[in-house]
Amino acid sequence: MGDTSGLGEPTLEEQIAAYQREFQDLDPQVEKIVNALSRLNRRMNVAYGRQTAELGITNADWEVLKALVLSGAPYRMGPSDLAKRLGLTPAAMTHRIDRMVAEGLVTRDRDETNRVRVIVELTPAGREKWQEAMRMATVFEGDLLQDLDPDERATLGEVLTRLLRRVEDAQPDAGGRLTDLD
Amino acid sequence: MGDTSGLGEPTLEEQIAAYQREFQDLDPQVEKIVNALSRLNRRMNVAYGRQTAELGITNADWEVLKALVLSGAPYRMGPSDLAKRLGLTPAAMTHRIDRMVAEGLVTRDRDETNRVRVIVELTPAGREKWQEAMRMATVFEGDLLQDLDPDERATLGEVLTRLLRRVEDAQPDAGGRLTDLD
DNA sequence: TGTGTAGTCTTTAGCATCGAACTTTAGCTT
DNA sequence: AAGCTAAAGTTCGATGCTAAAGACTACACA
Numbered sequence: 001m002g003d004t005s006g007l008g009e010p011t012l013e014e015q016i017a018a019y020q021r022e023f024q025d026l027d028p029q030v031e032k033i034v035n036a037l038s039r040l041n042r043r044m045n046v047a048y049g050r051q052t053a054e055l056g057i058t059n060a061d062w063e064v065l066k067a068l069v070l071s072g073a074p075y076r077m078g079p080s081d082l083a084k085r086l087g088l089t090p091a092a093m094t095h096r097i098d099r100m101v102a103e104g105l106v107t108r109d110r111d112e113t114n115r116v117r118v119i120v121e122l123t124p125a126g127r128e129k130w131q132e133a134m135r136m137a138t139v140f141e142g143d144l145l146q147d148l149d150p151d152e153r154a155t156l157g158e159v160l161t162r163l164l165r166r167v168e169d170a171q172p173d174a175g176g177r178l179t180d181l182d
Numbered sequence: 183m184g185d186t187s188g189l190g191e192p193t194l195e196e197q198i199a200a201y202q203r204e205f206q207d208l209d210p211q212v213e214k215i216v217n218a219l220s221r222l223n224r225r226m227n228v229a230y231g232r233q234t235a236e237l238g239i240t241n242a243d244w245e246v247l248k249a250l251v252l253s254g255a256p257y258r259m260g261p262s263d264l265a266k267r268l269g270l271t272p273a274a275m276t277h278r279i280d281r282m283v284a285e286g287l288v289t290r291d292r293d294e295t296n297r298v299r300v301i302v303e304l305t306p307a308g309r310e311k312w313q314e315a316m317r318m319a320t321v322f323e324g325d326l327l328q329d330l331d332p333d334e335r336a337t338l339g340e341v342l343t344r345l346l347r348r349v350e351d352a353q354p355d356a357g358g359r360l361t362d363l364d
Numbered sequence: 365t366g367t368g369t370a371g372t373c374t375t376t377a378g379c380a381t382c383g384a385a386c387t388t389t390a391g392c393t394t
Numbered sequence: 395a396a397g398c399t400a401a402a403g404t405t406c407g408a409t410g411c412t413a414a415a416g417a418c419t420a421c422a423c424a
Contacts, residue, residue: 009267010252012346018252023316027324029335034226034323036342041223042269043349044216060380070192070200080402085191087224092381094404099380116389116402134205141216142209144349152341153211159330159338160218164194167225167326242410262372274411276374281410298372298419 012036044144051136055129061100065130068106068122075122082120105129194218226326233318237311243282247312250288250304257304264302287311 010018012035016028045059052062067085068075077085083093097120100106105126111117122130145153192200194217198210227241234244249267250257259267265275279302282288287308293299304312327335 012343015252018254021254022251023313026316026320029332029339030320030323030327032339033327033335033342036339036346037219037223037226040342040346040349041219043346043353044219046353047349069204070197072200072203078402079404089382090403091383091405095380114390114402116387118403131205134208138208138212141212143352144345145212145215147344147348148341150211153215155337156341157211157214157218159334160215160222161194162329163326164218164222164225166329167222167229170325171225171228260372261374271412272373273375273413277410296372296420300373 012039047140048137051140052133054136055132057103057105057129057133060096061103061105062130062133064096064100065105065122065126065133068120069127069130075127076119079118079120100126194221229322230319233322234315236318237314239285239287239311239315242278243285243287244312244315246278246282247287247304247308247315250302251309251312257309258301261300261302282308 012032015035016031019031020026020028048062049059052059057065063086064082067082068077071077079093079097080090082088082097083090086093088096097106097108101108104123107121107123109119109121111119148156194214197217198213201213202208202210230244231241234241239247245268246264249264250259253259261275261279262272264270264279265272268275270278279288279290283290286305289303289305291301291303293301330338
């Protein structure tokens with residue numbers, strides 16, 4: 001007994017069993033769901049990280065590209081808005097934009113009508129990178145959900161949305177800070 | 183139209199709609215599931231972060247406590263094993279242990295039978311912190327899943343486990359690096 | 365017993381992030 | 395107008411992480 005994968009990570013079932021051994025009043029059902037969610041997310045981020053690396057960008061870059069694209073044409077946002085959207089401090093945003101400008105993914109210009117503002121705008125190259133990343137991501141995601149039949153997908157989507165609504169209502173403040181992709 | 187929450191974050195539905203607007207060949211069903219997973223995870227981490235902060239520790243500390251407790255009595259692990267388990271480099275582990283020793287959560291000693299090894303052991307205070315964190319976490323988790331009836335919980339757990347198995351099989355290398363709790 | 369080799373941590377240098385202080389601009393208020 | 399206040403970004407100092415290099419111990423083999 002013990003963990004199978006050389007300490008790298010116990011099986012989900014082994015982990016739940018260990019929790020029960022060390023903590024009374026534990027609902028294994030609940031713990032299974034919560035731990036599966038965490039582990040799934042981590043694996044997804046690993047997968048995305050490999051894909052973005054293959055494109056010569058980082059997950060951090062990709063997050064910014066996503067925010068800009070999703071804002072719609074003409075794909076412009078201010079650093080503060082981006083920072084709020086991504087859950088970063090403005091300071092971190094400044095440096096991230098520095099890097100992305102150097103990589104040619106976005107441009108940074110002062111707003112002429114309000115000179116205290118800065119406009120970050122997606123370049124065609126940045127948009128192209130986003131699309132390539134999306135193509136890779138959708139392939140991965142389709143593969144991930146391959147074993148689920150249409151009914152299961154619908155149910156899963158509905159249930160997760162319900163959970164999300166509950167937690168977002170309870171945390172109205174976008175409260176970010178903590179890593180993670182969008 | 184547009185986003186409701188002052189740029190902090192669009193609704194999941196709005197976000198999916200934006201994806202469809204900007205990217206052809208998108209399966210909204212799939213995207214909904216994947217994005218809900220990411221967002222749920224982020225909110226969970228925010229919640230955990232608030233709880234651990236309330237206990238005077240960090241999520242990083244909590245991860246280490248979890249690994250030690252789950253390893254079972256006598257709650258000892260080497261820094262390298264911990265690092266593998268948490269997806270950190272040994273270097274990061276060294277510093278994290280420094281801090282936790284200073285906080286009295288763990289002890290660090292050389293293994294007398296193999297003087298190149300180090301043994302990190304949970305202190306009673308560390309174990310106590312872990313239990314308090316668990317109590318808070320289980321309350322939050324129970325509340326999160328409150329709206330799901332037993333059938334839905336069972337189904338959700340089963341489906342997520344299936345997804346996890348699929349992605350863990352595809353990424354046998356624990357491949358960590360990317361942030362996130364366990 | 366001497367030496368090579370592998371394994372375990374620690375140290376160093378570089379990078380991204382945060383919190384807080386600072387600079388600049390816009391818009392009010394009087 | 396002159397000055398106040400608020401908002402938007404940038405800069406600064408500290409922290410935690412990674413990758414790579416270094417130090418030390420154990421073990422194998424000659």
